[in-house]
Amino acid sequence: MTLALSLGDLSLSRGGRRLFSGLNLCLEAGQACALTGPNGSGKTSLLRAVAGLCEVDSGRIEFGGSDPGTARASGLHLLGHLDGLKASRTAGEELDFWTRWQGGQPEAMKAAVRRLDLLRLLDLEVRRLSAGQRRRLALARLLSAPRPLWLLDEPLSPLDAHWRGQVLDIMAGHLGGGGLILAAVHDPLPVATVALEIAP
């Protein structure tokens, strides 16, 4: 599946307050966009709107000619602050469930476990994992079910220096394979090719 992402003249409000208006972005295969802006400027809301989870006031969100419903259901990954991992289940059970849910293959899941060094953690309950380990588990979902567009909300924040580097490598690899990344970040991404700042 090949995708492109274009946002045209997008306006978004939350709770009766206008977050931004007139936002434009065009992202082609292999490009990443670093989304910056102060706290509360609407970065997370923009990612959720692209994923189809909240309505926009006006403007358009297009996926390069693909049907928006199909593109959202099988063409994008959303990785937010909330990772959807159940504290009472083991890391292995959760990764297995989400991989199947997102239509991934067991071989890809095994490769993701190796890439993110999760093998030792799979038997642990999610509640026993540190914030960084949980984030790595959530990132393993993206590799287990390959999809072109990654929507990442602060993907690096809980990770240590070693894993920041590793995850940046993974992101570069995804872009090299024709993927797209829209990431809300505070520090500029070394891999970013397009910068978009939300100004209130």
Add this chain to the structure above:
Amino acid sequence: MNPGLGLLRREIAIAWGRGGGLMVTGGFFAGATLLLPLASGPEPERLAQIAPGAAWTVLALSALLGLERLFERDYEDGALDLMAHAGLPLEFTCALKCLGHWLATGAPLAVLAPLAAIALGASPALAPLLFACALAGGLAFAFTGGIGAALSLGTRRGGLLTAVIVLPLFVPPVIFGGGALYAFDSGLPWRAGFSLLGAYAAAAVALGPLAMAAACRNALS
């Protein structure tokens, strides 16, 4: 294993995990039926008369337990976001979650209900009908209860709101099932009440997921 089966297994595992599931609902059910004869006096005749109705009512109340967490835990930890944008249609997801809730708590309660009624003094001949009523009624309670759980997403003290929304929806199945049990016990025709209970359960299974999915989308946006 396809994603739907995976979700069903996950729902049951979560409902049963950490002493939840049957321990809570079954414990509540057993406790309430145990306290009833202590409160209503020891005459076996009177107890035998109200036994089927009492078991049926307590069953409906037990079905309320654990309902408020049905969607809330997935809403709080972000799993509902991922379920809403990818995988199965949200209506189907909601139906599977309710089915998992029913399998984890409603179906075991359906086994307990005839036992409790007989222990209270009801005729053992009533047991098959009470079991069938509890199975069908449990489905109706799970799928109408899911509507309340989804509508109260994102509110504080959602459990109270869920109960307020759900109790009116519990009234028809309680009347139909109770009517069938009473009619059977008195030797009257009982099939009408049971058929109506089945029809209500079927309608809840068919229409409930549409309402739940709409309520979830609303809570997420």
